[in-house]
Amino acid sequence: MKSRYQIKQVFILLNQLLIISFLCHEYLRNIDMEASSIMPLTIISLMLFYSIYIQFINLKGSYVLSQFSNLLLFLSWVFLLLRSKEKIFIFLATPLYVFLPYEIIQFLLMFIFQDCVYINKKRINFILKTSCFLTLISMLNTRFFYVMFMLQWILNFVCFIYVLFENRSRLFFVLKQERKNLISSIFTIIVPYIIYVFLFAKQSNYMENCGLYIIVALPLFSVHGIVKKNHSNLNGYILNSKINILLSICLLCFVVIIGIILHFSILSYFLLLHCVVWFVSFYLTLLYSEIKQKILNGEPRNSEMTQENFYMNNIIQIYKEENIKNDFSNYLHDEVLQDLLSIKNMIYKLDKPQVKEIIIETLEALNNSIREEMQEYHPIMLKTFTSKENISNLLEMIKETYHRKKIPISFVCDDNLFLVEPYNLILYRMLRELVTNAFKHSKCIQIDVFLSQKKEKVELVVEDNGIGLDNIDVKAHKGLASIHEQVRLLGGCMQIDSKKPSGLRVTIQITMRGDNSYEYFINR
Incomplete structure (x- = not known):
């Protein structure tokens, strides 16, 4: 089965043939x-x-x-x-x-x-x-x-x-x-x-x-x-940009000289250039297919050649990523889903209410575990929602996960707030970690979340009225240490304070940078 990339390559070749055919048609009609x-x-x-x-x-x-x-x-x-x-x-x-x-x-x-x-x-x-x-x-x-x-x-x-x-x-x-x-x-x-x-x-x-x-x-x-x-x-x-320019000039001069000798028309020059581009595209398509086949067959690669050949390196990296995705997909299908179906079938065959209750609790725990893993790999952020709506949905999902604790969450945020990529995902994960920790460990009865933005400056505040922390040392807490490291790498700051009379307040301030944002957006 051909990959999407190969299909696009074939599409490029066909499109270029149509362009050449159109130019040939115009040429044969003797259009000067x-x-x-x-x-x-x-x-x-x-x-x-x-x-x-x-x-x-x-x-x-x-x-x-x-x-x-x-x-x-x-x-x-x-x-x-x-x-x-x-x-x-x-x-x-x-x-x-x-x-x-x-x-x-x-x-x-x-x-x-x-x-x-x-x-x-x-x-x-x-x-x-x-x-x-x-x-x-x-x-x-x-x-x-x-x-x-x-x-x-x-x-x-x-x-x-x-x-x-x-x-x-x-x-x-x-x-x-x-x-x-x-x-x-x-x-x-x-x-x-x-x-x-x-x-x-x-x-x-x-x-x-x-x-x-x-x-x-x-x-x-x-x-x-x-x-x-x-x-x-x-x-x-x-190739190097100077070499590219030199080769382009040489190619252009070559085409012009041939055109003068053979008395080419204006259309003939463009027709010749498009034919050259088609053959180059065809060569790259064959090159990709050959490298892909070698990788799939597990043939040994020359390490020196691999380091120099960017094209081959990219293909190898892509197939590694695809293999990881495939393994994860197989795990979900062959292990998790099969276990769920087996347990579901067992429910209808059991008569003891206690066993049924245990199975249902196990299923609920497994369901929550899978959801957490999915959110960890890639948070669900719908493009049809604003940043505020996506975060509101996240808070509702966390409340639903810990519904037995019945802890209300107050969320304050401007409607016109925007978070460019990848800062929307970064803050999303930070917020999820902080609120989840409050549900698990704080023993609070209220959680307050504040998210504000002034130009490229973004501030996130999460506070609760729980038992707080005896030792406010970031390194002593795995989740806070991870968030602190991310904030540091982004050039931001993170502050942890004790609330009076009880509770904890975590304040995160970062600066969004558009150049990094569009690099992530284009390359994602």
């Missing part, structure tokens, strides 16, 4: 493209090549990178089909063109908010989808379609600005943490664009769809800057 086509075809080709590059480096199957790559492919096809003069291609491009603003805005919102809920998310999604659907229906009438299409762009833009304004604290956080990448992206796109407009402003054929390219390129190139920074470790696999 003008010099004005160089810029659009260059942009389209760069988006396609970068999309292929992302798919091949995405060995771990990052959802964000997959979405980014798919969006680039989608944009490439839209722009490519719009370049054609044939009615069939224009007909195919029109509905794709309608989805263009929707797909771009959805990806940008997903990236900014790290695929989490934001204020009025459901309403905004409904408005975006409705406007897209109505624009598609309006294709039956050409004039009405142009009006609806313009309204769709305006409405989508207004919704995007509204979401950013309503969640401006989150936006300011992202802009502050990623300002270097965003500023460099703006200059990289705007400066060449201004030069191009200055040179060709009087020639309408050179300016066709130029505004649309800048609207699309600016936000996506900003995302590219963040992605590139967070995948700087790829230097072990790809």
